[in-house]
Amino acid sequence: MPAAENSEYAIEVQHLDAHYGERQILHDVSLNVHHGEIMVIMGGSGSGKSTLLRHLLGLNIPTRGSITLLGQDLARNSEAEMFELRRKMGVAFQGGALFGSMTVEENVVLPLCEHTELDEKTMRIMGRMKLEVVNLAEFGDLMPSELSGGMIKRAALARAIVMDPRLLFFDEPSAGLDPVAAVELDELILRLRQAMNITIVVVTHELESAFKIADRITVLDQGAILMTDSVEAVRNSDNPRIQSLLNRLPRDDAIDADEYLERLTGI
Amino acid sequence: MSHAAQNPGLHPALRFVEDIGRKTVAAIEELGYVASMLAESCYWLIFGHRQQQPVRLRNIIAETMRIGVHAIPIISIICLAIGVMMAIQGIQTLKTFGAESKVIVGIAISITREFAPLIVSIMVAGRSGSAITARIGTMLESQEIDALRVIGINPARYITAPLLLAMMISIPALTVLGDFMGLLGGGLYCIIELKITLAIYFERCAAALSWTDISQGLIKSLAFAAIIALVSVSNGFQVRGGAEGVGRATTRSVVMSLTFIVIVDMIFTYFLNFA
Numbered sequence: 195m196p197a198a199e200n201s202e203y204a205i206e207v208q209h210l211d212a213h214y215g216e217r218q219i220l221h222d223v224s225l226n227v228h229h230g231e232i233m234v235i236m237g238g239s240g241s242g243k244s245t246l247l248r249h250l251l252g253l254n255i256p257t258r259g260s261i262t263l264l265g266q267d268l269a270r271n272s273e274a275e276m277f278e279l280r281r282k283m284g285v286a287f288q289g290g291a292l293f294g295s296m297t298v299e300e301n302v303v304l305p306l307c308e309h310t311e312l313d314e315k316t317m318r319i320m321g322r323m324k325l326e327v328v329n330l331a332e333f334g335d336l337m338p339s340e341l342s343g344g345m346i347k348r349a350a351l352a353r354a355i356v357m358d359p360r361l362l363f364f365d366e367p368s369a370g371l372d373p374v375a376a377v378e379l380d381e382l383i384l385r386l387r388q389a390m391n392i393t394i395v396v397v398t399h400e401l402e403s404a405f406k407i408a409d410r411i412t413v414l415d416q417g418a419i420l421m422t423d424s425v426e427a428v429r430n431s432d433n434p435r436i437q438s439l440l441n442r443l444p445r446d447d448a449i450d451a452d453e454y455l456e457r458l459t460g461i
Numbered sequence: 462m463s464h465a466a467q468n469p470g471l472h473p474a475l476r477f478v479e480d481i482g483r484k485t486v487a488a489i490e491e492l493g494y495v496a497s498m499l500a501e502s503c504y505w506l507i508f509g510h511r512q513q514q515p516v517r518l519r520n521i522i523a524e525t526m527r528i529g530v531h532a533i534p535i536i537s538i539i540c541l542a543i544g545v546m547m548a549i550q551g552i553q554t555l556k557t558f559g560a561e562s563k564v565i566v567g568i569a570i571s572i573t574r575e576f577a578p579l580i581v582s583i584m585v586a587g588r589s590g591s592a593i594t595a596r597i598g599t600m601l602e603s604q605e606i607d608a609l610r611v612i613g614i615n616p617a618r619y620i621t622a623p624l625l626l627a628m629m630i631s632i633p634a635l636t637v638l639g640d641f642m643g644l645l646g647g648g649l650y651c652i653i654e655l656k657i658t659l660a661i662y663f664e665r666c667a668a669a670l671s672w673t674d675i676s677q678g679l680i681k682s683l684a685f686a687a688i689i690a691l692v693s694v695s696n697g698f699q700v701r702g703g704a705e706g707v708g709r710a711t712t713r714s715v716v717m718s719l720t721f722i723v724i725v726d727m728i729f730t731y732f733l734n735f736a
Contacts, residue, residue, distance in 0.1 A: 276613075291608035401662045
């Protein structure tokens with residue numbers, strides 16, 4: 195659908211509500227991401243950022259609102275259209291989610307096996323090229339269990355970009371990594387955007403990483419968007435919630451005495 | 462499956478009724494889930510090629526190796542032992558009537574109709590069923606299933622369908638092996654006790670057996686194969702709550718498989734003999 199592909203935004207989220215059972219996780223989330231932009235979704239634990247990501251990936255179905263990726267509405271897409279769309283998306287999960295029964299190289303090549311008719315040799319070469327990009331060329335024959343945390347994240351990134359996607363999603367790239375490995379991964383994300391001009395969505399709670407790579411930042415708090423703006427604007431925001439996130443201050447929510455008593459006694 | 466908190470103010474008797482209701486709904490929900498999984502697997506096996514998303518032969522072979530080929534030694538040993546045991550018991554019992562030589566008929570029929578498919582299925586449920594549940598559960602917990610879905614690989618096509626087919630190939634094949642090893646075990650004891658040669662023993666077995674005896678066993682083994690595959694996969698996909706959840710699901714998977722196998726065996730035996 196060339197007309198739809200030319201839509202202004204790579205990602206459009208409109209009035210998204212999401213629930214887990216009875217509990218509402220996302221409240222009226224609206225968000226647009228330009229083509230070729232690096233959007234960082236930032237928020238503390240429990241802010242709903244992982245849930246938002248799962249919706250963007252089409253893994254969960256929203257209770258209200260719509261998500262449009264590359265001009266295609268996820269809710270209206272047929273199975274076949276979804277299959278086509280997935281060819282243009284790459285996802286690097288927080289824990290890597292590499293398949294434990296396959297070597298690193300087999301992991302990286304898997305999307306090619308499933309989506310293309312290339313012969314095995316070509317696929318292996320393409321797989322190695324991507325491993326080269328993430329500096330894992332000589333580790334292709336290892337099993338995921340033999341890799342360090344940073345290597346797993348890079349291998350997952352190699353698998354995410356093997357189809358040369360238009361959209362790349364990255365969940366917590368620097369979580370659990372030492373500072374050097376985290377910086378290297380940030381550099382890698384910036385290099386990727388430069389080389390392939392992909393739209394990248396990064397979900398993270400690491401401030402340094404967010405400020406370094408982001409074009410724009412969306413701050414999520416308790417399932418609602420506090421602001422979406424440039425790095426500078428977020429830094430200079432006077433919203434107390436954002437400031438407490440930036441300055442690592444504890445939340446000082448006012449305690450309702452009656453409600454507190456009720457919670458304790460369970461009555 | 463989310464269970465809303467029970468109403469604490471309810472009368473105990475009413476709460477009991479509520480509990481039964483909840484469990485019934487959960488059981489029906491699970492049955493529906495298993496049925497849709499079976500339908501989806503069959504869909505991918507038949508129409509996958511047309512959708513450009515075939516069930517890979519490589520996956521089917523890998524699963525058949527794990528479930529079937531690697532189980533050959535253990536199945537052989539156990540069925541051989543069962544054969545010997547039946548010969549010992551049979552000869553002991555029939556001695557009182559002076560009809561020891563009739564033991565061969567007993568061994569031949571009970572091994573092919575009952576013991577081979579049952580023992581093979583119990584072994585596979587314990588060996589592979591538990592492993593399948595644990596593997597899928599762990600994949601779910603480590604987001605590997607999510608990764609499959611975002612790559613555009615339907616888990617039913619990639620995991621369930623090859624497993625189902627591999628199970629349907631492996632268990633009947635292992636049952637044939639079990640038939641032979643069980644008969645051989647019985648024979649080994651009979652040549653000592655009844656002073657006959659192995660050739661004569663097998664000749665008498667062949668005379669005692671008809672095609673229906675063997676086909677009865679094979680039909681059962683196909684049903685058992687479907688039970689093990691569906692129960693172990695569905696339990697794997699329902700894992701919640703980390704390592705403990707995986708452990709719980711694995712136990713549940715084996716217990717459920719064994720229970721269903723024995724019950725279905727009873728039903729099949731009745732209908733195959735009297736209907």
